[in-house]
Amino acid sequence: MLKLAKLNNRPEIFHSIQGEGKNLGKPSVFIRLSLCNLYCKWCDTDYTWNWEGTSYAHNNDALPGYHKFAKDEMMALLSDDEINAIVTDYNCKNLVITGGEPLVQQKSLISLLQLLRQTNPLYHIEYETNGTFIPLPEVDALSDQYNVSVKLSNSGVEYNERVVPEAISWFATSPKSNFKFVVDTNDDLNEVQQIITDHKISNEAVFLMPQGSSVESLQQKQNWIVELCKQYNYNYSDRLHIHIWGAKRGI
Ligand SMILES: Nc1nc2[nH]cc(C(=O)O)c2c(=O)[nH]1
Numbered sequence: 001m002l003k004l005a006k007l008n009n010r011p012e013i014f015h016s017i018q019g020e021g022k023n024l025g026k027p028s029v030f031i032r033l034s035l036c037n038l039y040c041k042w043c044d045t046d047y048t049w050n051w052e053g054t055s056y057a058h059n060n061d062a063l064p065g066y067h068k069f070a071k072d073e074m075m076a077l078l079s080d081d082e083i084n085a086i087v088t089d090y091n092c093k094n095l096v097i098t099g100g101e102p103l104v105q106q107k108s109l110i111s112l113l114q115l116l117r118q119t120n121p122l123y124h125i126e127y128e129t130n131g132t133f134i135p136l137p138e139v140d141a142l143s144d145q146y147n148v149s150v151k152l153s154n155s156g157v158e159y160n161e162r163v164v165p166e167a168i169s170w171f172a173t174s175p176k177s178n179f180k181f182v183v184d185t186n187d188d189l190n191e192v193q194q195i196i197t198d199h200k201i202s203n204e205a206v207f208l209m210p211q212g213s214s215v216e217s218l219q220q221k222q223n224w225i226v227e228l229c230k231q232y233n234y235n236y237s238d239r240l241h242i243h244i245w246g247a248k249r250g251i
């Protein structure tokens with residue numbers, strides 16, 4: 001059984017295009033798991049972790065009407081068969097397991113991965129992970145790609161919680177990994193460089209992506225981030241789904 005995020009009273013599994021990173025533009029089925037071990041203040045999936053009764057600060061706290069989420073209302077508990085049936089119906093090869101932080105539930109993911117592989121050996125399975133958990137061998141054996149987004153200080157998360165050196169090193173040595181950093185201001189570059197030199201990550205494996213959930217906020221940052229990518233041979237990642245659909249859920 002897995003805890004999924006809930007959208008319109010249904011589990012948040014949707015068919016879209018990968019809007020970020022290495023596979024940008026690829027038709028993909030997204031499986032959004034609930035729960036996260038971090039608490040980024042700009043998180044756009046705060047309904048997976050920002051529960052009532054917690055004291056985490058969020059950028060949206062200032063918005064009128066914003067409130068924390070009732071855990072029971074925002075989570076759906078699904079069996080592997082139920083998830084597999086929904087995914088299969090979309091008839092799409094690329095699967096993105098995201099969250100929240102999907103590896104919080106990685107023990108429970110093993111049997112789902114086995115079932116998905118059994119159903120369609122051609123699935124390509126990628127993760128959107130914050131890079132704080134080392135995948136279990138059973139998970140890694142059934143997975144193709146890790147989009148590792150180690151969080152910077154702009155997230156507001158304590159350093160020791162967002163930077164787990166053993167986990168980053170594990171991902172750095174896996175040929176399945178790429179590293180996607182959410183960049184807010186020019187100051188963030190020093191932190192990116194520190195992390196990639198500490199863990200011997202090559203510049204070609206790095207994607208810089210602007211922080212923002214609106215077209216305006218992305219456009220405001222894109223030019224200087226692109227210049228950094230040219231200068232250091234990093235890749236630029238847009239957030240294509242925001243350009244196409246805006247700050248909606250399930251897209
Ligand atoms: N289209 C689309 N692409 C995405 N890439 C990563 C996403 C995520 O929320 O993890 C995401 C998402 O929510 N939608």
Ligand code: SF4
Nearest residue numbers: 036039040043100130
């Ligand atoms: S790690 Fe990802 S899901 Fe978790 S709080 Fe940060 S942005 Fe949100």
Ligand SMILES: [Mg+2]
Nearest residue numbers: 044045098099
């Ligand atoms: Mg998202």
